Amino acid sequence: MKKVKLIYNPNSGERRIISHLDTIIKIYQEYNYILIPYRLNKEEHISKAFLGIDDTYDHLLLAGGDGTLDLLINSMKEFNIDIPIGILPTGTANDFANALKIPWDIKDAIECIVNSTPQRIDIGKINEKYFINVASAGMFTDVSQKINPDFKNYMGKVSYYITGIEEALHLRKFDIRVTSKEVKYEGNMYLMLIFNGKTAGNINLAYKAEVDDGYLDVIIFKGMPIPKSIPVLISVLKGDHLENYNENELLYFKTKKVLIECSDNLATDIDGEKGPDFPLHIECIKDGIEILGFNK
Numbered sequence: 001m002k003k004v005k006l007i008y009n010p011n012s013g014e015r016r017i018i019s020h021l022d023t024i025i026k027i028y029q030e031y032n033y034i035l036i037p038y039r040l041n042k043e044e045h046i047s048k049a050f051l052g053i054d055d056t057y058d059h060l061l062l063a064g065g066d067g068t069l070d071l072l073i074n075s076m077k078e079f080n081i082d083i084p085i086g087i088l089p090t091g092t093a094n095d096f097a098n099a100l101k102i103p104w105d106i107k108d109a110i111e112c113i114v115n116s117t118p119q120r121i122d123i124g125k126i127n128e129k130y131f132i133n134v135a136s137a138g139m140f141t142d143v144s145q146k147i148n149p150d151f152k153n154y155m156g157k158v159s160y161y162i163t164g165i166e167e168a169l170h171l172r173k174f175d176i177r178v179t180s181k182e183v184k185y186e187g188n189m190y191l192m193l194i195f196n197g198k199t200a201g202n203i204n205l206a207y208k209a210e211v212d213d214g215y216l217d218v219i220i221f222k223g224m225p226i227p228k229s230i231p232v233l234i235s236v237l238k239g240d241h242l243e244n245y246n247e248n249e250l251l252y253f254k255t256k257k258v259l260i261e262c263s264d265n266l267a268t269d270i271d272g273e274k275g276p277d278f279p280l281h282i283e284c285i286k287d288g289i290e291i292l293g294f295n296k
Contacts, residue, residue: 002058004028004086006037007049007072009064012091017063020106024061024088027110033058040068046075059084059292061113065091066133070271073123073289074130086113086292093272096133099197099211101295113293121211123288124196126280131270132289134200135282138174138191138221138266173223174266178251180218180258185251188223192260194282195219204239208254212296214286218258220251257283 006024008017021037028035038049049072053060062072062085069087076082088109089097100121103109124131173188195206195217209217219242221232232249235241242252260280268275 001032001034003056004033004035004058004061005049005053006035006061006063007040008037008062008088008090009040009068012064012068013094014092017088017090020090023106024063024110027107028114031114033114035061040064046071047079050075050079050081053081053083055083057083059086059113059118061086061088063088063090065089065094065272066096067091067272069096069132070130070273073132076289077130082290084118084290084292086110093199093202095199095202096197096271098199098202099133099209100291100293102293109293112295116292116294118290118292119212119294120287121289121291121294122196122214122216123285124194124216124282125285126194126268126270126282127276129270129276130285130288131196131275133197133271134193134195134206135268135270135275135280136191136193136200137260137262137268137275137278137280138189139171174262174264176220177261178218178220178258179261180253180255182253182255183218183251183258185220190221190223190229192218192220194258196284203236205236205241207239208242211294212287213254214284215254215256216258216282216284218251218253218255222249222251224249255284257281 010018025035040049060083062069087097087102088106089102089104103112124135126135173190175188178185193200193205195209196211198204198206198209205219206217228249241250245252262278
């Protein structure tokens with residue numbers, strides 16, 4: 001029988017994984033896999049999750065939200081582990097799983113994983129850290145960091161919206177310098193997002209992005225008077241903000257590598273977790289990981 005390591009965060013997404021553990025083991029056994037579980041916890045270093053991983057394992061099954069996946073994939077890179085990954089979307093937002101079109105239903109997700117062939121996809125790198133879905137800075141980007149974990153687990157996605165509304169009451173512009181082969185920009189902005197995936201907080205912001213094209217999608221919402229920001233917001237909600245956009249309001253481009261500098265004391269976020277300090281050297285790592293269950 002083939003071995004699979006299940007690494008799961010028991011606290012992700014209202015502890016959804018807990019009630020599905022028996023189902024997960026049952027389905028894997030039906031497909032002749034031996035499932036070896038590891039429960040993540042704050043008391044033990046992440047390296048323990050990967051003890052004993054070798055070429056006898058068919059794949060890793062990672063269960064949690066984007067922050068958990070980010071942590072695990074960074075650890076895989078640190079320990080030079082490169083075997084196929086299956087993702088169970090058991091977090092609050094599950095933006096990266098959505099980009100891969102992995103079903104939200106646990107049973108459907110497993111069926112999708114075990115009946116697929118591995119495909120290589122891109123990941124992002126920001127300074128010395130990797131990200132799977134989005135790196136960001138500016139307004140709203142540290143919303144996930146500000147949410148009390150208990151409140152987040154209890155309220156789910158609603159917690160993001162509540163905290164986001166509070167943030168919107170204190171709009172602030174930030175001065176940045178952007179340098180890439182495609183674009184050079186020096187000015188102010190409210191928010192910047194660098195996508196490998198498509199969504200942030202389940203909002204489809206980078207709908208032109210592809211996870212296997214070798215490029216990252218950069219979206220920068222420039223500083224503007226409040227009356228001008230309203231049409232941009234409406235355009236985002238309608239999902240057509242990247243079509244015929246006004247460069248005085250929004251900057252959008254695809255790139256393999258970009259340098260972003262900022263003199264303000266500005267926090268960054270990668271996949272819902274605290275990111276590195278400026279300057280940010282960001283690049284796309286083509287074919288950075290191998291994924292199961294990817295539906296292009």
